[in-house]
Amino acid sequence: MALSDLSLEDLEKLDLTLHEPAGLDEFWARTLSAADAHPLDVHREPVVTHLTTLRHEDLSFAGYDGHRINAWLVLPAGAEGPLPAVVEFVGYGGGRGLPQDRLTWASAGYAHLVVDTRGQGAAWGSGGATADPVGYDVSTPGFMTRGILDKDTYYYRRVFTDAVRAVRAARSLPEVRADAVCVAGASQGGAIALAAASLSPDVRAVMADVPFLSWFRRALQITAVEPYTEVVRYLSVHRDHVERVLDTLDHFDVAHLVPRATAPALISLALMDRVCPPSTVWAAYRRYGGPAELSVHPFNDHEGGQTHQWRRQLEWLSALLTAPGASA
C-alpha cells in the first residue's frame, strides 16, 4: 500500500478550478420541485429483532417520482424524544441490510434512519430492499452508467432526490427534533450525504467519510479500481459519447454541489485510498460551502477511519448539538 494520489502537501497546492455546468441550480430546482408533487407518505412498522436496548421499525417513504424507498428507523429502546437524528446513506452495492446490522447511532441516543439506495444491496452485506422501478438505456454492469447519456435519466438523479426526501421524512417523525437532522455516510453514502446537505436547506450537520462521486473528470483519469472504472469502461466502448457523459456527470459531481451547502461538515480522507483518490475528496472538502473539518488517515486505503472516525463523529456531533445556541 502506498500513496494512491497526491501527498497532503501537494493537495494544498492543487488547482481546484472545476467544470461546474451552467444550469446546475436550475436542474436541481426543477428536479426537486417535481419530486414535491408526491406526498412523503411515510409508512412505519415495528420489527422483531431480539434486541433489548434498541427498537427498530421498517420505515418507507415516497422518493423520486413517488417510488417507495425503504429504510430502518432505529431508536433507543426507552428514549423520550424528540431526539436528534442521523440519516445514513450506504456505500456502493450495499443496502440497509438486516435491522441487526444497524446498532450505532441509536446506541448513542440518536434516532437513526438507514436508507436504502434504490436497486442496490446485492453486492455485499445483508441485502437491500428497494427496487429501482425504472428502465435504462445500455449500461455497463453496475449502477454508475445507468441512464448516463442524459442528466434527466441518470441514475443518481433519482438517488439524490431520494436522499433529500429521506431528510424530509426524518424531519417529519414525532420522535425526531426537526432542527437536528444530520446526514452521514461513507464512500457512496458520504457522497449522497454531501448531496443531501447541498440540496436540502434543513440539514443540521453532515459527516462524510471518503466520499465518492466527487470531481469525476479527474477521478476517471486516475482511478484504476471499481467503481469509477465503470464509467471508463462505458466510454471505452461508447467512444463517441465522451462529452455527453461528462456533461451528465457534471450535474451530479459532489464537488460541484457542495459550495451550496451551509451545515457544518466533518469529512474524512485516506491518503492511500485507491477507490476515492484523496484529491477528489479534497476538492469536496475545500469547495464545501459551510464550516468544514477534515480527518486525514495517512496510511489507510478506502476503509478510511472506520470506528476511529465514528468515535470522532460522536464527539464532534455531540459538541455541535450542545454548543451554546445550537438548537436555535
Next chain:
Amino acid sequence: MALSDLSLEDLEKLDLTLHEPAGLDEFWARTLSAADAHPLDVHREPVVTHLTTLRHEDLSFAGYDGHRINAWLVLPAGAEGPLPAVVEFVGYGGGRGLPQDRLTWASAGYAHLVVDTRGQGAAWGSGGATADPVGYDVSTPGFMTRGILDKDTYYYRRVFTDAVRAVRAARSLPEVRADAVCVAGASQGGAIALAAASLSPDVRAVMADVPFLSWFRRALQITAVEPYTEVVRYLSVHRDHVERVLDTLDHFDVAHLVPRATAPALISLALMDRVCPPSTVWAAYRRYGGPAELSVHPFNDHEGGQTHQWRRQLEWLSALLTAPGASA
C-alpha cells in the same frame, strides 16, 4: 491453462439428471402468447458504411411487451433473394456494435441479422443500441440477477422472448427464405440461440458455441469467474433466497429447454473453458432434442473455436441447406 472441469472421458460418464421445473412448458407458452399480442412492427433503414460488397440496414422490431429491439440486417450487396438467413445473438455485455463489425455471414451469401441484447452493449466492443425499459428489484452489478426473485420478472424472460421475436422478424423479410432461418451465437449468444431453437418451431438450424446459461445449479458451484458468479454473489448476500433464485433459474436453464428443440444443431465446447465449464455445455449438447454434432476444442478457454469453428459452421450449414430434401 488446464482442464477447467471434467475430461471428455468423464463427461461421457456424467449423470445428466437435471432439475427441470414442473410448469416449464406452460410458463413459456404463457410468456410467448403474451408477446404475440404485439405486432412485430419491423422498421428498416439503410445505413452508409463505405462498404461495397455488403449492404447494411438498421432494423428494429417489437420484442417482449412491444419494446423496440435493434439489429443490423446485412445482405450481400447485389444478392437476388430470397436467401437463407442467420440470426445471431451476442455474448454477455456486448451489443450489435457498429455495422462494420458484422461482415461474416453476408460475405458467405446469407442474410445476417445481428440482434442486440436489451440493456447490454457497454462492456466491450463497439456498443449496443437497445434499452431495457423495465425496472428491477435489488440486483448485483450485471444483468444476471435482474428480477431474479421471480420467473415472471427475470431479465432473461425478456431476452429469450426478444430472440423468438427476432426469428419471427427474420422470417418476415422478403429477402429471406422463411424455411431457412437459422440461429447462432457464442456464449450468451449461443444460449439465446439454443433457447430460440427450443421455443420456436420454425428454426432451421442452430449453431451454438460454448453456450452460457446451461445447468445453472452445477455452474454456480464450479465456476469461479464472471458472469455466473454474479448469481453466487447475489446469493452470498441474500442467503435466504437460495431456493427462490434456483427456481427462477430453472425456467431459463438452456439444458432444461433444449429437449424441446428439433432443428439440427452444431454445438462447440472447450475443455479449458473457465467461463462456461465443459460439463454445463455438455448437458445442453446431450439433452438436445434434435440431431446434434459437437466440436470439441481440447486446449481452449472460453474463446473456443473462433474462426476455426466458423469455418466448420460454413461447411456444416452449407451441407445442411443443400442436402436432398433440405428445402422441404
Next chain:
Amino acid sequence: MALSDLSLEDLEKLDLTLHEPAGLDEFWARTLSAADAHPLDVHREPVVTHLTTLRHEDLSFAGYDGHRINAWLVLPAGAEGPLPAVVEFVGYGGGRGLPQDRLTWASAGYAHLVVDTRGQGAAWGSGGATADPVGYDVSTPGFMTRGILDKDTYYYRRVFTDAVRAVRAARSLPEVRADAVCVAGASQGGAIALAAASLSPDVRAVMADVPFLSWFRRALQITAVEPYTEVVRYLSVHRDHVERVLDTLDHFDVAHLVPRATAPALISLALMDRVCPPSTVWAAYRRYGGPAELSVHPFNDHEGGQTHQWRRQLEWLSALLTAPGASA
C-alpha cells in the same frame, strides 16, 4: 467463487478418522492446572464512549502464566443483573478494537466480554491491547508457527489457556449469571470458542462460525490462502521438521478437542470458504461431543453468515436459555 472443497453430499461421506495424539488429555490437564496457580485477578475500569444504551468497562485478567489479558466488558446501560453472558474471541489478526466496535450482544441484553488474542490486533480493525510477553524460536511471519516445534512452547497453548481463563473471569462477575456463560467467535474466534468449550466444563453454550484450527493435517494440504499457509511455508523451509510440527498441531486441533465438549453448540460452515475449508469445519461439527446444530451457507466464502448468522444465534441462544429447565 466456486465450491472450495467438498459438496454437502460428499462431506456426509467423508471418513473422519483423525490423528488424535496419545497424551492429549494429560497435556491439557497439566497446562490448565499450571495456569490455576495464578489468581484470576480481574481488574475493571469504566470507559467513556459517548454511548447511552450501553456501558463499557476495560476489563483485564491473568491468563496463561499470569500474563495480563485485556477485554471489553459491555453491559446494557440500565440492566439489572445477573445477566447471561457471551464471551467472544476474535478472528486472526484482529483485536478487541475500540469499545465502540462492540455493540452486539449487550444490545440484546447479555453481558458481553470481548477478549483480546495475545499479540494480535494489528492486522485489521481498530487494534489490540494485549502483549504476548514470550519469545519464540524461528517463525514464519504471523502467529501460526510461533513456538511450533514443541507443544509446550506453541503459541496457541497460551491462547487457549487465556480463553479458559476468560470464561472463568466472566463467571466471576457479579453482573453475570455463572450458569449462563456462553462462548462465541468466528474463524480463529470460533476455534478458540470450541477449545474453551472443550476444556472448560462450565460453558453453557458455544457458537462457532466458520472455525479455524480444525483438522490441521487436511487443512495444510488443501488450503491455498492464509493463514493455514503460514505453516506450509514454515515446512517448505524446515523440511526436516514435518513430523515434529504435525505432532504439535495435533495437540491444538479443534477437531481433536471437541469430543470432550458437552455444551450445546451452533456451528456454521460456508461451502465456498477458501480460508477454513468446509471439510475441516465439518470435522469439528461431526466430532463435537455435545448436541450440535449446523448452519450451512452454500454460496459464501469465509465471511460466512455474518449478521444472518447472528440473527440465528440470537434466536437459538434465547430459546436455549429460556427452555424449561434451562437454568438447572
Next chain:
Amino acid sequence: MALSDLSLEDLEKLDLTLHEPAGLDEFWARTLSAADAHPLDVHREPVVTHLTTLRHEDLSFAGYDGHRINAWLVLPAGAEGPLPAVVEFVGYGGGRGLPQDRLTWASAGYAHLVVDTRGQGAAWGSGGATADPVGYDVSTPGFMTRGILDKDTYYYRRVFTDAVRAVRAARSLPEVRADAVCVAGASQGGAIALAAASLSPDVRAVMADVPFLSWFRRALQITAVEPYTEVVRYLSVHRDHVERVLDTLDHFDVAHLVPRATAPALISLALMDRVCPPSTVWAAYRRYGGPAELSVHPFNDHEGGQTHQWRRQLEWLSALLTAPGASA
C-alpha cells in the same frame, strides 16, 4: 483503468529529442539493397473459403534473404481492377490466420494483402504460416530479443525488410493500382506499417493504430507489461549489454525512422494504453515526416479504437484517394 502515462496536455509539452543513431540511413540502405538481390518471386494460389462476396488467394513472396513470406490476398469477388490496395501487418504474436479472418478491406472495395510476421502466429488468433529460418543467440522467450546484440542480426531487421518487400509485391499485382498501395496495422502491425512507409518511397498512405516499437529508450523504462518487458527481462540478466542492446534498438525505433516518411498518415493513440504508452506513440506521430492526423481514444487501453477507428480509416482513405489530383 487510469491514464497509463501522460495526459494530452502533458504530451504537448514533452521534449522529443531522441537518440537517432549516426548511420541509420546507411544501415537501411545497405539492408534493403542486399534484399534487392533476390527477385520477388510472387506465388499465388486460389483458396476455397465458402464465401461469395470475396475471393482469397494464398500469396507468397521472397522476403529478407529470399525467405518465403506468406500472405492472404483478398479481393472483392467480382471486382474489375485495378484496385487501390491495403497491405496489412499483424500485431505481436499473431499471424495471417485463416482466410475467413480477413474480410475487412476487400469488403470495402480494396485489394487486401495480409502479411505474416515471420516466426509469429502461435500466440493468439488462428495461426501463422511463415517460418523464421534463422538461428539466434541467447534470447528471452518471445521475439523481441532475438539477435538483439547486433543490429545486423536483429529479428526486426528481417521483419521490416519483409514489409518493404510486401509493399513491392502488392505493387506488382495486376489487380492493384501501383500508385495506391497503402499500409496499415495495429500495435506491432502499426509499427511495421510506419517502418514500411519510412523505408519505401512508394507507399500511398499509412494507417497505424497504437503503434509499438517506438521510442524504445523511454518505453523500456515506463512499460510494465509485455512485450516491451521482454527487453527489460533480457537486460535484467545480461546486465553488461545495456549499451549494445540500446544501440541495436535505436536502428529499429519507429520514432527514429518516421521523419523519413512522406505519405499521409492516420495514427491513433489510447491514453490508457499500458502496452504502448501514449508518449511513445506521440513521438512517432509528432516526428512523422509527412502530413499526419491523430485519433485520440481517451478511455481506451491497448485495444484502442477498434472498429471505430476502422470506420474513420475507411472515410479518411476514401477521401484521400478521391481528392482532386489524388491519382497523380
Next chain:
Amino acid sequence: MALSDLSLEDLEKLDLTLHEPAGLDEFWARTLSAADAHPLDVHREPVVTHLTTLRHEDLSFAGYDGHRINAWLVLPAGAEGPLPAVVEFVGYGGGRGLPQDRLTWASAGYAHLVVDTRGQGAAWGSGGATADPVGYDVSTPGFMTRGILDKDTYYYRRVFTDAVRAVRAARSLPEVRADAVCVAGASQGGAIALAAASLSPDVRAVMADVPFLSWFRRALQITAVEPYTEVVRYLSVHRDHVERVLDTLDHFDVAHLVPRATAPALISLALMDRVCPPSTVWAAYRRYGGPAELSVHPFNDHEGGQTHQWRRQLEWLSALLTAPGASA
C-alpha cells in the same frame, strides 16, 4: 499453497500406462548416430574468477550438428585427478551464468561441468552463452514449441543430443574418471539429465530434481502455469495440429525414455509443485529402468528440496561411488 495434484497415496494407485511411440528407439539411434559424424572438438580456456579454492575453465564442445555448446568446467583448485564428475544441466530459461555462480560440486571434490542449454539463458540468472543456430517454423514465445510440428525439427532433439555429447565430453577429460561421470539437474535440467542417462550407456548416476518434460499428455491437461502452458497456448491457436504435436512430444517425453536407463537414480518430487505436477514426476520415477530412490518434499512448490536435496545428493553419491565394487 496446497497440493497441486495427487497425494502420495493416490500417486501409488495411478495407472502409468503411457503412450510410448512405436519407433522411439530407432529415432534416437538415428539422431545420435548422425551426431557422431561430428568430432567432439573440446576447447578449454582458463578463466579468472578471484576465487582461490576452485579453478574454472571455459569449456566448449560440438553438440548437435556440430554446433558449439558452451559450459563451465569447475575443479577443486589443487585436486589431483582423475576425479568423479557431475555434468549439470540448467532449468528452463537459464544459462551457465557467470563462473562465480557455480561453486557446488567442485567444492565437494568433483569435476563439475555446467552445460548451457542452446538459445536459453536470458530469462533469469546471469546469462547464457550458447546460440541456437537453427531457424524454426511458427512458435509461441518460449522454447517449448520451436519446431514442434515434426520430431526431426523439434528443439529438444537438439538439446538432448547436446546433453549426450556433454557426457561424452566430460568422459574425455584427463581430470575426470571416465567411469564416474554422473548427470544432474533440476526441472528442465533434471529432464535433460534423465534423457542423457536414458540415451547414454556411460552415465554412472543420475540426480534429477522435480524434472520437467515428463508425461506431456497429462501435464498439458493439469498444469496451469508456465512453461508447459506454452504448448497449450500453441494448440489453442493451431487447433488442427493436436495429434501432430502430441506425436512429436511423445518422442521427447522423459517418462517414455527412462525405461531405457540403467544407472542408479535419485529423483525428487514436490507435492505442491505447480510447474511440474507430482504425477508427471512420479511417472518418470516409477518407469525408470535402473535402481531409483525418491525424495518427497510434501510442502514445497517447484523450488523442491534446494540445498536440503543437494545435501542428500552429496551423501547418496558419495556412498554410491565408494560402495564396494563401485569403480568396477
Next chain:
Amino acid sequence: MALSDLSLEDLEKLDLTLHEPAGLDEFWARTLSAADAHPLDVHREPVVTHLTTLRHEDLSFAGYDGHRINAWLVLPAGAEGPLPAVVEFVGYGGGRGLPQDRLTWASAGYAHLVVDTRGQGAAWGSGGATADPVGYDVSTPGFMTRGILDKDTYYYRRVFTDAVRAVRAARSLPEVRADAVCVAGASQGGAIALAAASLSPDVRAVMADVPFLSWFRRALQITAVEPYTEVVRYLSVHRDHVERVLDTLDHFDVAHLVPRATAPALISLALMDRVCPPSTVWAAYRRYGGPAELSVHPFNDHEGGQTHQWRRQLEWLSALLTAPGASA
C-alpha cells in the same frame, strides 16, 4: 517491469534533508554499552558437510542482552590464517540456512561468517537457528512492527546490536585478521551491514546491496509491496500511533545512521526495485560518511546485481585490501 521510483537524473536532484532524531547517538551509545556487559562467549563446533575445499563451523556468540546468536563460520579448507573476513547478514525472512548454502567468500579465500537474524529464517531458504527470546506488544504479522511503539523495545534494536557483536566476534577469531573484518549483505542484510558499519568503528569495508530500512518516512509512502507495508498495515489499524511509530523508526533508519560510518562502501541500487525503492537506497548512499561507490542496475527489480554484483565486490574488496597501506 518499469522504473519503480525516480530515474537516476531525478535522484541526483532529490532533496535529502531527513528527519534525524535528536538523541540518536546517545540512544545507540546507551544500547551498545549495555550490550558490553555481556561477554562475547564465542562457541565453535566443526560441522560435517561432505565438502572438501571448505570447512564449516557452527559458531555462536552472545548478542543483545546475552542472547545466543548462531552463525556459520566458513574457511578455505587448508588456509593458513589469519585471513581477511566477511561478516554477512541475511535478507528479510531468511536464516543462515544449511552450511552447504554458504560457499562464496571462503571459496575466494576469506573467512566468512554468516549470521542469523534472530527469530527469522522460516520464510524462505533452508532455515534459521536463532530464537528471539523476547516478547512483544501487539504486532502485524512479520518482524517489522515488533515492539514498534518504543525505540527501546523495537526489534531492530536487538538485531543491530547483534550485528555489532558479530563484527566483534569475527575480530576475536584467531583465523581472522582483526584489521580486515568487512560486512556485507543484501536487502535487510545490506541494511544491517550499513548499521554495523555505522555503529562499529572497527569495520574495514561494507558491501550493501539494495539495502532495506532506509528513509522510512519516504519508503512507507511509496512502497506497495512487502515488507515496508507491514508498518503501513500496522498504522492503518493503529491510526493514533503514527507519530510514535515514526519516532521509533527514526532511530533505526539506516539513512540516519550512515553519516557516522567511515569505512569504504560499495552500495548497489536497482532502478526497478519495488521492495527497496531507489530513492531510499540513494539516500543511504549519498549520506554515507565514508568513501562510497555505487553500482546501478537499471533494469533490475529487487534481485539487484546478484552474481554480477558479487563479481564486482570480489574485485573491489581485493583491490581495497591490497592497496598500498591497506593493512595499516
